[in-house]
Amino acid sequence: MSLLPRLPLADGIDAVVDWLKGFDGLFDVPKEFIGFTVNHLSNGLSFIPAWLFIILLTGLAFFATKKRLGLPAFVFFGLMFIHNLGYWSDMMLTLSLVLTSAGISVILGIPFGIWMAKNKTVESIITPILDFMQTMPAFVYLIPAVVFFGIGMVPGVIASVIFAMPPTVRLTNLGIRQVSTELIEASDAFGSTPLQKLFKVQLPMAKKTIMAGVNQSIMLALSMVVIASMIGAAGLGTKVYYAVGRNDAGGGFEAGIALVILAIILDRLTQSFNRQKGVA
Amino acid sequence: MAKIKVENLTKIFGKKPKKALDLLNKNTSKDEILKLTGNTVGVNKADFEVQDGEIFVIMGLSGSGKSTLVRLLNRLIEPTTGNVWIDGVDLAAMGDKELREVRRKKLSMVFQKFGLFPFRTVLENVEFGLEVQGVEKDERKAKAISSLELVGLAGYENMYPNELSGGMQQRVGLARALANDPDVLLMDEAFSALDPLIRKDMQDELLDLQQKMQKTIIFITHDLDEALRIGDRITIMKDGSIVQVGTPEDILTNPESDYVERFVEDVDRSKVFTASHVMKRPETVNAEKDGPRVAMQRMKDTGISSIYVTNRKKELLGIVSAEEVSKAVKENRSLLDIIEENVPTVHPDTPLNELFDVVSTSPVPLAVVEEGLLKGIIIRGAVLAALSSGQEVNKDESTTEASAS
Numbered sequence: 001m002s003l004l005p006r007l008p009l010a011d012g013i014d015a016v017v018d019w020l021k022g023f024d025g026l027f028d029v030p031k032e033f034i035g036f037t038v039n040h041l042s043n044g045l046s047f048i049p050a051w052l053f054i055i056l057l058t059g060l061a062f063f064a065t066k067k068r069l070g071l072p073a074f075v076f077f078g079l080m081f082i083h084n085l086g087y088w089s090d091m092m093l094t095l096s097l098v099l100t101s102a103g104i105s106v107i108l109g110i111p112f113g114i115w116m117a118k119n120k121t122v123e124s125i126i127t128p129i130l131d132f133m134q135t136m137p138a139f140v141y142l143i144p145a146v147v148f149f150g151i152g153m154v155p156g157v158i159a160s161v162i163f164a165m166p167p168t169v170r171l172t173n174l175g176i177r178q179v180s181t182e183l184i185e186a187s188d189a190f191g192s193t194p195l196q197k198l199f200k201v202q203l204p205m206a207k208k209t210i211m212a213g214v215n216q217s218i219m220l221a222l223s224m225v226v227i228a229s230m231i232g233a234a235g236l237g238t239k240v241y242y243a244v245g246r247n248d249a250g251g252g253f254e255a256g257i258a259l260v261i262l263a264i265i266l267d268r269l270t271q272s273f274n275r276q277k278g279v280a
Numbered sequence: 281m282a283k284i285k286v287e288n289l290t291k292i293f294g295k296k297p298k299k300a301l302d303l304l305n306k307n308t309s310k311d312e313i314l315k316l317t318g319n320t321v322g323v324n325k326a327d328f329e330v331q332d333g334e335i336f337v338i339m340g341l342s343g344s345g346k347s348t349l350v351r352l353l354n355r356l357i358e359p360t361t362g363n364v365w366i367d368g369v370d371l372a373a374m375g376d377k378e379l380r381e382v383r384r385k386k387l388s389m390v391f392q393k394f395g396l397f398p399f400r401t402v403l404e405n406v407e408f409g410l411e412v413q414g415v416e417k418d419e420r421k422a423k424a425i426s427s428l429e430l431v432g433l434a435g436y437e438n439m440y441p442n443e444l445s446g447g448m449q450q451r452v453g454l455a456r457a458l459a460n461d462p463d464v465l466l467m468d469e470a471f472s473a474l475d476p477l478i479r480k481d482m483q484d485e486l487l488d489l490q491q492k493m494q495k496t497i498i499f500i501t502h503d504l505d506e507a508l509r510i511g512d513r514i515t516i517m518k519d520g521s522i523v524q525v526g527t528p529e530d531i532l533t534n535p536e537s538d539y540v541e542r543f544v545e546d547v548d549r550s551k552v553f554t555a556s557h558v559m560k561r562p563e564t565v566n567a568e569k570d571g572p573r574v575a576m577q578r579m580k581d582t583g584i585s586s587i588y589v590t591n592r593k594k595e596l597l598g599i600v601s602a603e604e605v606s607k608a609v610k611e612n613r614s615l616l617d618i619i620e621e622n623v624p625t626v627h628p629d630t631p632l633n634e635l636f637d638v639v640s641t642s643p644v645p646l647a648v649v650e651e652g653l654l655k656g657i658i659i660r661g662a663v664l665a666a667l668s669s670g671q672e673v674n675k676d677e678s679t680t681e682a683s684a685s
């Protein structure tokens with residue numbers, strides 16, 4: 001075994017990264033776009049007064065759960081609690097990071113999922129890539145992300161997207177493939193074009209599964225918040241990160257609990273949207 | 281000209297069907313081909329014609345290739361070779377766009393498990409075919425509603441399929457197929473998922489609808505009774521091949537192979553055939569509208585000596601004879617004054633063997649009545665014709681003799 005020379009994998013990857021660095025302009029467009037989105041989103045969200053934001057979100061929860069009281073109460077007290085602890089503006093930054101990452105994951109993920117569902121070869125190529133994206137320790141993405149996009153929110157979003165996108169792709173693919181043959185046949189037999197079939201039959205049938213994927217993507221994006229803070233993505237993650245550095249258990253838990261509250265609100269809200277519409 | 285003509289239609293499943301096809305042309309059996317090439321023969325050189333306005337039943341046990349065959353007709357499954365001529369155009373050779381046009385305008389399909397879209401209301405389901413054609417919203421709604429009325433589901437427009445019973449769901453399936461006003465209906469085991477009583481109702485309803493619409497219907501089933509009840513002609517399939525095509529009578533009386541014979545041997549025709557099989561459309565007069573003169577004229581036109589009287593709803597009131605009617609004309613009396621209310625009636629589902637007595641003693645044709653409505657009449661000759669062919673009767677006798685001796 002030791003007779004074989006060590007494979008220069010690390011050197012190879014470095015070379016690829018260096019080579020890609022040469023195409024500076026290539027990364028400017030996504031960088032500008034993501035930066036623009038995150039900034040405007042966080043500015044917009046911070047512009048809303050806290051009391052109004054709390055009322056709006058509580059109201060949304062109230063209607064999304066068909067006028068039950070549990071979730072609205074949780075949203076109201078949870079947000080009041082975060083505000084009370086003084087993490088409001090950090091939460092807004094985190095929220096905009098999560099929403100941007102999840103949004104990009106969905107916008108890219110659903111078309112890829114559809115493509116996979118339509119084409120077996122594509123499926124067999126994308127599946128291992130998704131496995132790679134999900135199992136590779138998320139810290140590793142931070143390195144090239146910094147090289148290409150500098151530090152701050154943008155590389156944080158990029159790393160989150162890579163980590164958070166796979167469930168949306170996978171579940172879109174699964175949802176479309178699960179549509180029963182008879183419904184596909186019905187759609188074909190009445191002379192649907194492939195696009196009509198997709199939009200009138202496959203996507204509506206797969207909607208619940210796709211939404212489950214979107215929900216997962218949001219949760220994964222949220223789980224990247226602390227990691228992304230290591231490369232300067234501001235928000236609740238930074239607070240946790242600092243607390244770790246200062247061995248400050250109290251501060252760490254405060255920010256952590258704020259993250260948990262945010263996670264539960266996002267999770268329950270997206271789930272209730274999913275339940276609300278489809279007629280089972 | 282035949283509405284649909286199928287020539288040499290073959291489907292071989294699996295990769296590289298060419299070798300299997302060659303073997304098939306050398307009359308190698310299905311099992312042999314599977315062993316040699318790993319390919320499955322779905323449909324083996326099917327040839328048949330379907331006439332305009334005919335109910336053509338394709339029958340076979342599961343695995344006989346009947347569902348594959350019907351999917352070859354609208355190319356939900358691509359044929360390996362062969363032609364499907366519809367109105368003289370070969371469907372098998374069409375491009376995607378033309379094929380879509382044919383599927384939209386000429387062929388509609390009804391599915392075994394209904395194939396309804398669960399997220400769409402009944403109305404939206406029925407509109408589907410029109411929607412993909414790009415028909416205007418108002419127009420497709422109107423068409424969908426009239427199609428729902430046709431199958432007796434008016435008022436259910438805004439329900440979802442899962443809120444309906446199986447029978448009603450299949451009515452929606454039927455309404456969806458009819459909404460496009462297609463020439464040809466492909467019905468793939470359409471009633472097989474329904475329980476027996478509902479199935480029978482649906483069969484009756486299909487026959488009723490067919491009387492009104494005169495579509496060409498290709499009906500797949502594994503149920504011989506169903507095939508005999510609704511088919512104008514029946515095709516029997518085995519192992520992907522067609523073993524016999526013929527009228528129900530042909531199939532029953534002249535089974536061309538042992539396989540068909542075994543299929544039909546348990547069928548006692550006098551039990552299979554019911555009053556509704558042998559009844560014919562009655563000549564009637566409407567007592568609320570027509571007088572004796574109209575009755576007289578109608579009898580003259582059709583050469584009959586008595587005529588049934590109904591009201592506007594087609595409820596049976598009685599019968600009048602030519603003699604009585606001519607008297608009434610002279611004496612200026614109405615039909616109701618001379619009507620004979622005591623007429624022999626039977627239910628449409630009465631088996632023929634229970635009809636013999638009534639039909640042989642009755643001087644007038646039997647009235648077939650369901651829920652008070654006159655559905656048809658039965659003349660003596662029709663019953664005998666349905667049972668004609670000594671073959672089976674003789675066979676039964678000889679076996680009884682044999683066992684007796």
